[in-house]
Amino acid sequence: MENKSQLNIIIYETSNLIKGLHVSYCIYLVNIVWHMQYTNVDDVVVSAYQLGHLYSFIVLKLLQFEGYKLVKNSKDIFMSFRDLHMEMKEDKDARWFELECVPEDYIPLKENRPQNLDSPVCDSIPVIDLAKPNGLVEEILKGSQEFGFFQVINHGIPEKILIDAMNVLKEFFDMQGKNAPTGTIPDKKGYIYTRSDFADDGTNLWRENLKHPCHPLERCIHLWPDTPTRYQEVIATYLVEIQKLSSRILEMIDEGLGLEQGHFKNTSEVQLLSSNFYPPCADPSLTLGLSPHFDTSLISLVYQGGSPGLQFIKDGQWINVGAIPNAFVVNIGNQLEIISNKKLKSVQHRVVTSTHATRLSIATFVNPSLDCIIEPAKVLVNELEPSLYPTSQYKDYVQRTNAFGAYTAAILNAMR
Numbered sequence: 001m002e003n004k005s006q007l008n009i010i011i012y013e014t015s016n017l018i019k020g021l022h023v024s025y026c027i028y029l030v031n032i033v034w035h036m037q038y039t040n041v042d043d044v045v046v047s048a049y050q051l052g053h054l055y056s057f058i059v060l061k062l063l064q065f066e067g068y069k070l071v072k073n074s075k076d077i078f079m080s081f082r083d084l085h086m087e088m089k090e091d092k093d094a095r096w097f098e099l100e101c102v103p104e105d106y107i108p109l110k111e112n113r114p115q116n117l118d119s120p121v122c123d124s125i126p127v128i129d130l131a132k133p134n135g136l137v138e139e140i141l142k143g144s145q146e147f148g149f150f151q152v153i154n155h156g157i158p159e160k161i162l163i164d165a166m167n168v169l170k171e172f173f174d175m176q177g178k179n180a181p182t183g184t185i186p187d188k189k190g191y192i193y194t195r196s197d198f199a200d201d202g203t204n205l206w207r208e209n210l211k212h213p214c215h216p217l218e219r220c221i222h223l224w225p226d227t228p229t230r231y232q233e234v235i236a237t238y239l240v241e242i243q244k245l246s247s248r249i250l251e252m253i254d255e256g257l258g259l260e261q262g263h264f265k266n267t268s269e270v271q272l273l274s275s276n277f278y279p280p281c282a283d284p285s286l287t288l289g290l291s292p293h294f295d296t297s298l299i300s301l302v303y304q305g306g307s308p309g310l311q312f313i314k315d316g317q318w319i320n321v322g323a324i325p326n327a328f329v330v331n332i333g334n335q336l337e338i339i340s341n342k343k344l345k346s347v348q349h350r351v352v353t354s355t356h357a358t359r360l361s362i363a364t365f366v367n368p369s370l371d372c373i374i375e376p377a378k379v380l381v382n383e384l385e386p387s388l389y390p391t392s393q394y395k396d397y398v399q400r401t402n403a404f405g406a407y408t409a410a411i412l413n414a415m416r
């Protein structure tokens with residue numbers, strides 16, 4: 001069993017070393033390595049040669065020519081292949097994700113891995129055309145009650161603003177280079193940048209992430225990244241639009257729930273931006289871009305530029321949120337679930353990676369202000385439907401539930 005796993009690794013690595021050569025060469029190489037467990041290199045070469053496999057011999061010579069030291073012991077040859085391969089990788093100006101296999105510290109326990117990546121795409125979550133003259137409130141309510149998710153199109157945000165925001169964030173992530181620190185929370189004032197931050201179980205996530213507060217804009221803006229130089233201007237423009245869109249959606253939710261008009265006014269601002277860069281990954285079944293979680297917000301708006309990867313749970317099954325260019329994904333957060341006395345659902349979601357596609361997303365969280373009191377709305381509580389949640393100040397809720405995981409203290413600080 002042990003030999004077999006060593007052989008598998010050799011197949012994999014050698015196949016990458018001799019790119020461009022026919023795959024059967026690799027099979028013959030495996031043959032050679034297999035024989036090496038019983039004999040020494042020369043014997044194996046000879047026996048392969050004697051069997052008439054001249055090209056095995058040529059491949060071996062080619063590898064020697066490339067600088068691969070072939071030693072007599074099978075364990076050593078395994079090590080020398082591996083070490084040389086690593087050295088070659090380090091020489092290149094590769095970024096952290098440009099790897100041919102997934103490093104162990106990115107692989108969660110089996111039960112936490114994505115497993116089945118062939119989840120269905122959900123075409124039943126409502127895609128709501130905001131340019132329609134009527135029926136919007138009902139559709140929004142339906143999506144929020146049944147799935148905790150819906151998408152909006154024709155939302156009125158000019159495409160150029162969306163493209164600019166995506167481009168400037170892509171530039172930001174590209175600029176972090178290959179030496180960015182992993183899994184740490186830098187004590188930068190104003191924004192938090194991490195790559196490969198940790199999931200709850202301590203494994204690294206396959207993403208880079210940028211977070212910063214957004215409200216009030218004029219007090220936050222100078223704390224955001226200043227490279228690329230356009231960052232602050234472009235993202236401020238984006239956030240003004242998001243604020244308008246989210247207020248419009250909250251007003252419709254307000255109406256749908258039958259709350260007094262303006263229930264969310266003055267208590268709900270886009271407080272936090274969290275942008276994610278999920279690069280391609282050699283084996284998406286082993287890694288997570290973002291672990292399963294609930295949002296702590298009232299609502300969250302995600303712009304995903306038409307790329308897949310976001311999944312939510314429905315009846316115990318992970319479902320892909322369809323990738324619609326220019327649409328916004330809207331999901332209900334824990335605070336709105338509380339205010340609606342569970343009429344609307346905050347649903348667990350996660351992000352999986354892809355072998356070929358990069359996902360860049362901009363999540364914006366509309367949160368209550370820190371001193372806001374959160375409790376089920378009075379009009380939704382009665383004898384038949386008693387309050388399902390205790391009253392709590394949002395700040396206490398965040399602290400008590402450690403709402404932003406390892407970032408909780410830093411985010412609370414930034415939001416003050």
Ligand SMILES: O=C(O)CCC(=O)C(=O)O
Nearest residue numbers: 274276302310351361363
């Ligand atoms: O869409 C994404 O990439 C993840 C967004 C998300 O769920 C979050 O940031 O909480």
Ligand SMILES: [Fe+2]
Nearest residue numbers: 293294295349
């Ligand atoms: Fe989320």
